[in-house]
Amino acid sequence: MSDFHYKNGELYTENVPVKTLAEQYGTPLYVYSxxxxxxxxxxxxxxxxxxxxxxxxxxxxxxxxxxxxxxxxxxxxxxxxxxxxxxxxxxxxxxxxxxxxxxxxxxxxxxxxxxxxxxxxxxxxxxxxxxxxxxxxxxxxxxxxxxxxxxxxxxxxxxxxxxxxxxxxxxxxxxxxxxxxxxxxxxxxxxxxxxxxxxxxxxxxxxxxxxxxxxxxxxxxxxxxxxxxxxxxxxxxxxxxxxxxxxxxxxxxxxxxxxxxxxxxxxxxxxxxxxxxxxxxxxxxGNCGILVSQVVHVKQGEKKHYLILDAGMNDLARPSIYDAYHPVMPVLENKAAEHIAYDIVGPVCETGDTFGKNIPLPVMEEDDFVAMTSSGAYGFVMASNYNTRPLPAEILVDGDTHKLIRRRQTVDDILALEIDI
Ligand SMILES: Cc1ncc(COP(=O)(O)O)c(C=O)c1O
Missing domain, CATH: 3.20.20.10 (Alanine racemase)
Incomplete structure (x- = not known):
């Protein structure tokens, strides 16, 4: 994934900092190179x-x-x-x-x-x-x-x-x-x-x-x-x-x-x-894309540390369907020695809404951004509106530039198709 790399402690897609995209377009966000x-x-x-x-x-x-x-x-x-x-x-x-x-x-x-x-x-x-x-x-x-x-x-x-x-x-x-x-x-x-x-x-x-x-x-x-x-x-x-x-x-x-x-x-x-x-x-x-997500909560469970993301199985289905693991990278590199093993999960009401178990990451906090790598194939195309969650936006980065290639869906977009009898 050389088109996705850290520079000065920040994750970049080609020459564009991922954090800038996440802040501009919101998350969950697919970013392609x-x-x-x-x-x-x-x-x-x-x-x-x-x-x-x-x-x-x-x-x-x-x-x-x-x-x-x-x-x-x-x-x-x-x-x-x-x-x-x-x-x-x-x-x-x-x-x-x-x-x-x-x-x-x-x-x-x-x-x-x-x-x-x-x-x-x-x-x-x-x-x-x-x-x-x-x-x-x-x-x-x-x-x-x-x-x-x-x-x-x-x-x-x-x-x-x-x-x-x-x-x-x-x-x-x-x-x-x-x-x-x-x-x-x-x-x-x-x-x-x-x-x-x-x-x-x-x-x-x-x-x-x-x-x-x-x-x-x-x-x-x-x-x-x-x-x-x-x-x-x-x-x-x-x-x-x-x-x-x-x-x-x-x-x-x-x-x-x-x-x-x-x-x-x-x-x-x-x-x-x-x-x-x-x-x-x-x-x-496959390796042209990442799914960028924000940490909603860090939850201390009875037995586990949970990193609860704003992306769910409806945004990236492969972990729940195929038991796939898409490596999770913090968007801002944290070189601190302390690592915690997190269960990385989404907000959807299913236990299968899990992106990875016992994944060692530097200590994470609320609002931090993470990227799930290798998400360019069978990622967005398999996304659904489960839990009435709007589909993510998609960005195409090319060198120093980026383009919004699909706007984020809204709840109104979803509801517009329904007929109230
Ligand atoms: C008929 C057919 N061709 C091509 C493909 C693409 O496969 P892959 O993404 O593994 O290259 C598929 C995927 O299932 C397929 O069903």
Missing amino acids: AAHLRTQAGQLKTTLSQHLPADANAPLICFACKANSNIAVLDLLKQEGLGTDIVSLGEYTRARQAGISPDKIVFSGVGKTDTEIETVLKNGIHQINVESEPELERIARIAEKHKITAPVAFRFNPDVDAKTHAKITTGKHENKFGLTRDALIALYQKADAHAFIAPKGITSHIGSQLTAVTPFKDAFTRMRDLVEMLRAMDMPVTRIDIGGGLGITYTDETPPDLDDYARMVAEIIAPLGTQIILEPGRFIA
Whole structure:
């Protein structure tokens, strides 16, 4: 997190002091680093190009915007040449509003509705990733009705254990995602025979926050074998979408080495001569953001010291959903030797509203600011209005400057949608 660092005892995002932002915009507050987003996008592009054959087309990197869908973030990544992987009409609308061209948008997800399919077909989409037979039938019916050919890829479930958290494992046969090899081959043939379906290739995404390389290798190998089988049946395969999943460091995890990953793509996937599509989310955005919060109270419990923050599980859900820990950094560095082990909790009425237990920190006081690191992916996007708590504001820092990229929601915003009978 070099884009977040202490200078003269204060936490900075790039060249902007975090305390200044917290005081100006209030807390809880998401703060993102533009430099970090650019670095991650650049690193992925460069590493892939170093390993792929010189004459190969550049892969299409579609940022999985479920990780962070703020329009300003999508716009910034567009300027780095990235497209978007979307899973809803809402995300499609965001991507288009950010100016992302339809030929750089892929549509994933197991439950696309008629309205969603109709809208993307009419307005343009690079491919719809099909996850089941009823979904193909639905797409075929809509495509035929509007006389628009639907470009599709089929999501392969390779039955590979991603060795990550059970709730973000997606490539085992017991998971709801994708198709087995035989089911996929049968659907591919059906699609190829349909006048308004254009099968383009296959896609697979086996899970998120992968730290081991082997599951990628196993999945890629099974994808390659499947493409060879399809081609042996004269099926046209011009694209392979290898999904996302690259892990990041939150505390002490060792993410896959990017060179190893790119080498595998070059050795296993590239020889098939297709367009290569990637859908990274967390790798691009995870370490671009912090959630800044203020200490409401320091409570001395019977057995514990509690640091009660103004951010709760509704603002950052990952600790309560995945038992994740986002390291907590005081915004003003306190070099005092005395540390206290705190349970760091939010104000929401749930015991699960806990960000960390027995976390040693310098002695903290009411009104101090803290930052929860690595919160750029699956942070704001998972925030809710639980306990009628308004959604936080979001800030994008770029060098010496910063911009408010989403204003704080108000209670009036929330209540405006309700109808008093
Ligand atoms: C289909 C698909 N693609 C890409 C991603 C992004 O994954 P990650 O953020 O781990 O790169 C996800 C996340 O769950 C996904 O479901």
